[in-house]
Amino acid sequence: MNPTVLPDHFRRLHDASRQHTEVPWPQRQQRLQQLARMVREHRSAIQTAISADFGNRSGHETDLLEIFPTVAGIRHALKHGKKWMRPRKVATDWWFWPAKSRIVPQPLGVVGIVAPWNYPLFLTTGPLIGAFAAGNRAMVKTSEHAPAFSRWLADTVPQYFDDDELAVIEGGADIAAAFTALPFDHLLFTGSTAVGRKVMQAATANLTPVTLELGGKSPTLILEDADLDRAVARVMGGKLLNAGQTCIAPDYVLLPEAFQTAFIEKARAWVNTHYPDTADNPDYSHIINSRQHRRLQDYLQTAQENGATVWPLDSGQQRPNGTWLAPHLIIGAPDDTPLMQEEIFGPLLPLVPYRTLEEAIAYIRGRERPLALYVFGKSPAQIDAVLQRTVSGGVSVNETLLHVAQENLPFGGIGASGMGAYHGQTGFDTFSHLKPVFVQSRLNSMGLLAPPYGKVFEWMLKVLLR
Incomplete structure (x- = not known):
């Protein structure tokens, strides 16, 4: 046009x-x-x-x-x-x-x-x-x-x-x-x-x-008392819809150090159950175009070259000139790599271990305010602490994405x-x-506030300022 x-x-x-x-x-x-x-x-x-x-x-x-x-x-x-x-x-x-x-x-x-x-x-x-x-x-x-x-x-x-x-x-x-x-x-x-x-x-x-x-980098925070099976299922479900090409997709996962191995194993099992053979699975979306596909592959390569460990969750082989990309978990990506600086918008999910809740909250607060935040846990006090001490466009608790589907909740960023x-x-x-519309009554006191100002005006002003 x-x-x-x-x-x-x-x-x-x-x-x-x-x-x-x-x-x-x-x-x-x-x-x-x-x-x-x-x-x-x-x-x-x-x-x-x-x-x-x-x-x-x-x-x-x-x-x-x-x-x-x-x-x-x-x-x-x-x-x-x-x-x-x-x-x-x-x-x-x-x-x-x-x-x-x-x-x-x-x-x-x-x-x-x-x-x-x-x-x-x-x-x-x-x-x-x-x-x-x-x-x-x-x-x-x-x-x-x-x-x-x-x-x-x-x-x-x-x-x-x-x-x-x-x-x-x-x-x-x-x-x-x-x-x-x-x-x-x-x-x-x-x-x-x-x-x-x-x-x-x-x-x-x-x-x-x-x-x-x-958009931005929407974090997922898994607390120590979280149901890990449920958390993995909901995180991977939210991440892999549309192959991660969702503005509120989980962008990275903060989790206790001891949970990393279990998270990887459970994530691989979940993918094999729900998206077996992603290369030929009709339910698994491809990347929108070759430019976006190359960008995501560059993110992976740069992270690996800088010491990150990459865990493919599907063993399918990439086709030449194709835009299919298997889901991956990434551990140890340096903070200055594109994977950790830019919105991912694809099926790549970094895991970021933490030792204390204070450390995890500080990590979220040290970055730009995200469009979404996801927190998994059982303790209402800990969940409330996360909600009070972080600022994001929207939140789902023990879930991902679904706050956007509530018509009575506003959707927007900050x-x-x-x-x-x-x-x-x-x-x-x-x-x-x-x-805004103000409708004056036929009977009103505005005439008493008009000049010439005198004792009645002073008395009324004293009442108004009291």
């Missing part, structure tokens, strides 16, 4: 949003229902397109990780959206009585969504649900690294939405740069921290508010892992202007 056509798409959406500032619930409901219908009616095509982009990705995994959460999110918004729209009564300070105050949610207008390649459907529809529920129109920039899905979405959306409701934009980095420079009423970006900085810089020129869903949040009512509020 030529970047020069972007303003035309934007202007169509923008003009419609300004002409229709009131968006009643039936219209919002209809857009949400159309989105659900589009996904349901093209379920097979979505599976095929995403698998083509990855080289292999299980249709069942796409159902579980993209189609189901999309439908569940729409269902939640349809159930609660009408209530979210209502004016919200708030207290008025007593010295202004009998005046009243309320908050009135209004659509922002046009929401820009920059979607990534790793979950191309859900990370498009997730923010789109919030935008539609809040009464907005939207413009989506799909990822050039998921071309089959992008083409499907661009071809399919016009069958379900008018061009002044939803527009889909395909293209590479030049299109993305032009897209993020448009004067959206809100811009949501999902992707890397490095690109997120560029997106924020582009948005600044228009004073466009941004929600940045980034610091280098992002800013802002969405999902459920949080998403509705993110894409709404929560307009």
